[in-house]
Amino acid sequence: MMHFDSLQGWLSWQESLHPLAIDLGLERAAHIYRALNPDAIKPPTITVAGTNGKGSCVAFLEAIYTAAGYRVGSYTSPHIQKYNERIKINGVPVSDALICEAFARIEAVRKDISLSYFEFGTLAALDIFWRSDVDIQLLEVGMGGRLDAVNIIDADVALVSSIHIDHVDWLGTTRETIGYEKAGIFRKNTPAIIGDLDPPDALRQSAIDKQALLYCMGKDFTYQKQQSSWDWSAGEQSLTQLPEPGLKGEHQYRNASSVIMAVQQLNSRVLVTETAIRSGLKNVSLPGRFQRIDLADNTPLLLDVGHNPEAVTTLTDHLNAAYPNRRVHAVFSMMKDKDIASVLKIMAPAIHAWYFVPLTNPRAISTVAVQEFFSQCQIANVSFDYTAFAGAFAAAKKQCRKNDLLLVFGSFFLVSDCLNELEGK
Incomplete structure (x- = not known):
């Protein structure tokens, strides 16, 4: 035993x-x-x-x-x-x-x-x-x-x-x-x-x-x-x-x-x-569901664990209602068994720039595989230069101007990485 x-x-x-x-x-x-x-x-x-x-x-x-x-x-x-x-x-x-x-x-x-x-x-x-x-x-x-x-x-x-x-x-x-x-x-x-x-x-x-x-x-x-x-x-x-x-x-x-x-x-x-x-x-409160955090430099950060077409449809509705006419910088990752193509198509009109994070989880989508999805969806404004969350997050944050929104969405594991990173700081 x-x-x-x-x-x-x-x-x-x-x-x-x-x-x-x-x-x-x-x-x-x-x-x-x-x-x-x-x-x-x-x-x-x-x-x-x-x-x-x-x-x-x-x-x-x-x-x-x-x-x-x-x-x-x-x-x-x-x-x-x-x-x-x-x-x-x-x-x-x-x-x-x-x-x-x-x-x-x-x-x-x-x-x-x-x-x-x-x-x-x-x-x-x-x-x-x-x-x-x-x-x-x-x-x-x-x-x-x-x-x-x-x-x-x-x-x-x-x-x-x-x-x-x-x-x-x-x-x-x-x-x-x-x-x-x-x-x-x-x-x-x-x-x-x-x-x-x-x-x-x-x-x-x-x-x-x-x-x-x-x-x-x-x-x-x-x-x-x-x-x-x-x-x-x-x-x-x-x-x-x-x-x-x-x-x-x-x-x-x-x-x-x-x-x-x-x-x-x-x-x-x-x-x-x-x-x-x-x-x-x-x-009521619940981490990772349209969770807003105002960063030290006053950049608004939104966290959401939405990872299927219906969940990200509600996310785009929320972005349009709560953050209209803002440039959105999205730090993103998902599991490979999800409908990634549909998620990208729904989110694409709302996102100004994408930053992909490869996760260590065996179920996570690889950089090579996700590049193919972005290519199919004809999304060009995406960066694949990062090996972990911290790098992608820092790059996205650096690109944020006044009134821009920083969005971290997709996998629970990604939102977890984000909260851990913020707590570490």
Whole structure:
């Protein structure tokens, strides 16, 4: 039986333990979850799936339930700077020691069952939340839904934020097949909330087939923007003059609306006041989503982890609305399994100059491969002269004139490099 004294020791070992980085299926994790805590009573649970918006929805839920005075466990992935960000209680990442203790307990009951890195993390989060006696747990699906390790838990409310094409090697190449996978988190007689304005039929039909209690954005609940506030309504229920969401972008009104619907559905078990909803909406924060930092020389820096066509469409909308007529210098990188050509085409009209960063991650796109994409898209104003983030960032910053915007977008790993660089300074 393996045992390590440091969190990094555990994580390095986990990365080498399982033959596949991604191995969808519930049997292994479910077996170990039962062995870990056979008497565990599951806290009220909201599970969130979706292509984009999952992290934002969990952040809104966490802020609202914390404002309501509850002890809130939230599990998200991936992390940006530290692994501990994945497992939080009341918005605070748990300690290395707590995670290491959970890993040791998992290892003690694992025997010959091989677990992926993600399964280890999911089981650790569930174990920590149960032992910490949380009032509610918020679980973000890693990929898909039906076969994701998070789905070993029966959600009391299931929320699907949006359906777009991503992770095609595992989830399929159409919105219908992807919708079917995401619908795997729905349960009988349990609220199933869909935040996508145009959901694939497979998503809705799965909810109906499972006899879930289906609520669709635009049909069963909706929102209306006012000049400096917004209104939410669902049938007879309504909340008016809500504060603008603390997370920026038009899509955050949709995410916030879905979250309010989820909170209302669970209200009989975990009561939340309108005051807590208002406070949570206003005070929510989430690194790497339209995150603005004003640098020492007053150059505005925008960070965004958008890495698929839909996510960067919302990014260009935000750039046009919040930073109109500004020259944008983009420091950029992505993983090679993403739709890079579409991302470049969507972003090209908004970007004045590009600075590509090769990442050390084995899934990252190489300089040679990305040059081909830029060439296909006929984008010429791009520099490939850098071996690491610091060089590209310094060059982009040097080219910024007054009123220009510095943008770092694409991979989570790139945004992580940026935040680490800024903290180092």
